[in-house]
Amino acid sequence: MTSTAPIAPPASAVPQGPAVLVLEDGKRYEGRAYGATGHTLGEVVFSTGMTGYQETLTDPSYAGQIVLMTAPHIGNTGVNNIDMESRKIWVSGFIVRDPARRVSNFRAERSLDEDLNSDGVVGISGVDTRAITRVIRSAGAMRAGVFSGADYELSVDEQLKLVREQESMEGKNLSAAVTTLERYEVPVAAGVERLGTIAVLDLGIKRATVQYLSEHGFDVVVLPASTTLAQMRELAPDALFFSNGPGDPAASDEQVELLREMLRDGVPYFGICFGNQLLGRALGFSTYKLPFGHRGINQPVLDKRTGRVEITAQNHGFAVDLPIEGEHDSPAGLGRVQVSHYSLNDQVVEGLECLDIAAFSVQYHPEAAAGPHDAFYLFDRFRQLVKNRAAAESGAKENN
Structure with missing residues (x-):
């Protein structure tokens, strides 16, 4: 000692x-x-x-x-x-x-x-x-x-x-301690073209995230972490978002199953931080605890699509266990998946992109509160993903 x-x-x-x-x-x-x-x-x-x-x-x-x-x-x-x-x-x-x-x-x-x-x-x-x-x-x-x-x-x-x-952080589910107790709604921001309704599962969300989703054309419906699949389907959202949050993703089986079924329903999905880890689990991959995690507003990440290095805000002690190169078949039967972003410090997975369904996620905080704004474009990317999905569904209906 x-x-x-x-x-x-x-x-x-x-x-x-x-x-x-x-x-x-x-x-x-x-x-x-x-x-x-x-x-x-x-x-x-x-x-x-x-x-x-x-x-x-x-x-x-x-x-x-x-x-x-x-x-x-x-x-x-x-x-x-x-x-x-x-x-x-x-x-x-x-x-x-x-x-x-x-x-x-x-x-x-x-x-x-x-x-x-x-x-x-x-x-x-x-x-x-x-x-x-x-x-x-x-x-x-x-x-x-x-x-x-x-x-x-x-x-x-x-x-x-x-x-x-005291208990270890491994195996600990903290969503119930931090989530909203009741559903609440934030309308699309004034002067912004409405895109649709987005269901946000609050696993420990920050106010800035709700604000930016509103400013990108969504009527935001924030839901408790205990929301069931039946309740989510009754809402029939145009898009789905899982927030950041504390705890071990391996201890969130109910939220994982909810997300997996909504992905099978074809609802476009965007997740950040904890929402990235839960997407990994919903796709059938595992997660693991990092030695000391990534926390702060100066974490370098590579966007593989653009080759651009982003300085990001992060807070996570767990990560998705997946090779950063190549395409991977989802063990849950949700198509092909690739790692879209990874950490330049230790090559930890920092983002997932589904190639056959409308879903992606990142491990860091693009709302940058507080932090740099390098990753703010992800809200625009999600908005375009939802628009493309809506256009494809509309075209399919016309053809039928």
Whole structure:
């Protein structure tokens, strides 16, 4: 078991009580409490984004995870209501090196630590985030806990026991915890040609995604993750979308079966992040857990169709298990499939394209909230796919 001394906070920073980050391998990192106090448990992961911490914190895909920011200075732009990607902060815990001593941005409405406190998010500051990142990159994402306040006084053995007794992210289904409780609708944006109705299965969706689907011609119907095949068919959507979300795709059999049957019905499909992994499973392929995943807004991806390199926003710890070259027959009988995008860092599958049905997906976040806009064209590509499908069906009816 190793231990490191805390990094001294700036002299002008507001002093806070002690806190400790405990990893399941026994490593301990002493620091200062940041946000709420108490203790929290989760899978510790790192995000490489230098900006966009508010979008990260409010992204439901991070549920169950203690997020470490590799950028050293966090909180200087504060937080505001416009940049919220959902109704609250979802991370289980938050790790930063140097929290901002003051907010300095004209858009700020509150400080970051105010939101961490109000949402009960236990965090830690003043630790060597670079050293912790190197540990995660070598050993892989692991279970961890942050302890502060009265829970800081727990013995070393008690803290480590709590960390090791928690469930692993593998096999965990978190969709029910983050999905909308009730169906809601967002009409097509004003001045945009209506293309049809799109059913969105909310597995942890971000607000920006719904907004952009609306702006691309869809009446958006957002549905709970528990939506059944009968309910989906009763809606009879013109297109289908599965969102990003947390958890293990291997633990989402009901959503996989729903998607497989809708694909057999011929409904055009677009999925992102978790929706990419579920498409892989619906097609009959398997998924696996990455050592430490991809998180941040600077992940390079190659689009095989164009040869263009895109810088993308990502947050995933699982991936589809498929060779990146060649065409593959769907074991579920849904035709030929190819990998459309892959990571330039480690050749992980970053996109799937079906060649015989109207469906494709990507592993990253084209809505770029926060992040680059390199992949925003995918919304246009999906719009064209739906239009082509509608035109083909119309032509077939006329010929008959």
